Amino acid sequence: MSGFKGLYIHIPFCLHKCKYCDFISFCGQEELYDLYIDKLSEEALEFEGENIDTIFIGGGTPTVLSPAQLSKLFCSINKTFNISPECEFTVEANPKTLFAEKLSVLKEYGVNRISVGVQSFNDDELQKIGRIHTGKNAYNTIDMIKKCGFENISIDLMLSLPGQNEDSLFKTLDTAVRIDPSHISCYSLILEEGTKLYEEYTLGIYSEIDEDYDRYLYHFTVDFLKRHGYSRYEISNFSKPGRQCRHNMKYWNCDEYIGLGIAAHSYLGGCRTYNTSSLTQYLNGDFHSKDITILNGTDKIKEYIIMRLRLSEGINDNDFFARFGEKFSGLYSSIIEKLIRYGLMSQNKDNYFLTDKGIDISNSVMCEFL
Numbered sequence: 001m002s003g004f005k006g007l008y009i010h011i012p013f014c015l016h017k018c019k020y021c022d023f024i025s026f027c028g029q030e031e032l033y034d035l036y037i038d039k040l041s042e043e044a045l046e047f048e049g050e051n052i053d054t055i056f057i058g059g060g061t062p063t064v065l066s067p068a069q070l071s072k073l074f075c076s077i078n079k080t081f082n083i084s085p086e087c088e089f090t091v092e093a094n095p096k097t098l099f100a101e102k103l104s105v106l107k108e109y110g111v112n113r114i115s116v117g118v119q120s121f122n123d124d125e126l127q128k129i130g131r132i133h134t135g136k137n138a139y140n141t142i143d144m145i146k147k148c149g150f151e152n153i154s155i156d157l158m159l160s161l162p163g164q165n166e167d168s169l170f171k172t173l174d175t176a177v178r179i180d181p182s183h184i185s186c187y188s189l190i191l192e193e194g195t196k197l198y199e200e201y202t203l204g205i206y207s208e209i210d211e212d213y214d215r216y217l218y219h220f221t222v223d224f225l226k227r228h229g230y231s232r233y234e235i236s237n238f239s240k241p242g243r244q245c246r247h248n249m250k251y252w253n254c255d256e257y258i259g260l261g262i263a264a265h266s267y268l269g270g271c272r273t274y275n276t277s278s279l280t281q282y283l284n285g286d287f288h289s290k291d292i293t294i295l296n297g298t299d300k301i302k303e304y305i306i307m308r309l310r311l312s313e314g315i316n317d318n319d320f321f322a323r324f325g326e327k328f329s330g331l332y333s334s335i336i337e338k339l340i341r342y343g344l345m346s347q348n349k350d351n352y353f354l355t356d357k358g359i360d361i362s363n364s365v366m367c368e369f370l
């Protein structure tokens with residue numbers, strides 16, 4: 001491990017609540033933005049001087065902040081942390097919240113990766129999930145980002161949206177690859193209880209998500225993106241060569257990270273700590289919940305396996321030995337042998353990874369190691 005940590009900062013504000021969203025995010029609280037940034041800066045001081053080589057500002061919608069508020073936040077990060085010159089610095093953005101002036105501020109403070117929440121280029125699908133933008137808005141936003149000189153752009157897409165079929169997905173993917181981002185994330189819609197969309201499904205407005213069709217769309221996506229130069233490096237993430245998200249790789253590698261902001265968590269020195277999910281509490285300077293998870297040796301091994309099996313490269317026997325003093329192939333020989341026999345896991349020299357069949361039932365496969 002490098003000694004450099006990842007830094008995640010949560011901005012819990014949005015212009016409008018999407019129908020499928022169960023993230024911690026609030027709308028219509030513009031008057032709290034400045035105070036929230038002040039509190040983030042205060043919380044950051046707890047980690048003053050830490051070495052950071054990836055920053056990810058996520059949400060919510062970080063780009064709801066004004067240029068002045070973004071500057072204030074970035075100034076505070078720069079002052080508090082020791083940031084590597086090689087730092088990957090990502091900001092999540094949503095169409096309709098990003099303008100040239102904000103992009104100039106991002107550039108000025110060293111943001112070098114922008115992750116755009118597109119979800120689909122099909123207006124009917126976007127409207128059904130309550131996004132506030134059209135496909136054209138998303139396209140134009142990405143065009144503007146490119147014109148401002150950002151080369152490392154990621155776009156988020158979603159599968160199994162209401163009304164989505166192979167044809168509409170093809171058109172979305174086709175538009176996506178024409179835009180030529182360096183990275184594409186593709187997650188299946190999950191109906192979370194308590195969301196507007198969950199309610200609409202319960203009322204029968206949309207027919208139930210068919211798991212087999214979801215898998216079909218997923219494999220269609222994997223094939224399409226592969227043919228267009230994007231390799232799947234994680235179950236739901238695809239990139240051009242060398243453009244994997246370095247920040248998210250820290251999570252999948254079980255490396256250390258600091259999380260600032262409401263509902264963020266940190267993983268440092270084998271302990272996971274959690275911030276409060278209450279905005280009022282956070283704004284009162286009461287940042288942390290009392291919960292803490294101390295991972296013992298076995299917990300660390302299990303967590304590493306679960307996270308690494310999400311990656312296409314899987315688990316390397318030698319890396320595993322370097323971390324835990326035992327070989328993965330030795331410690332779990334009978335489970336590995338069974339999974340390989342069932343075609344759920346494969347081996348390439350010292351690496352063990354899930355097959356396509358294993359990915360389709362990844363939760364069950366991972367349970368084998370718990």
Ligand code: SF4
Pocket residue numbers: 013014016017018021022023025059060061094117
């Ligand atoms: S933009 Fe993202 S965080 Fe905000 S409501 Fe929509 S899905 Fe949730």
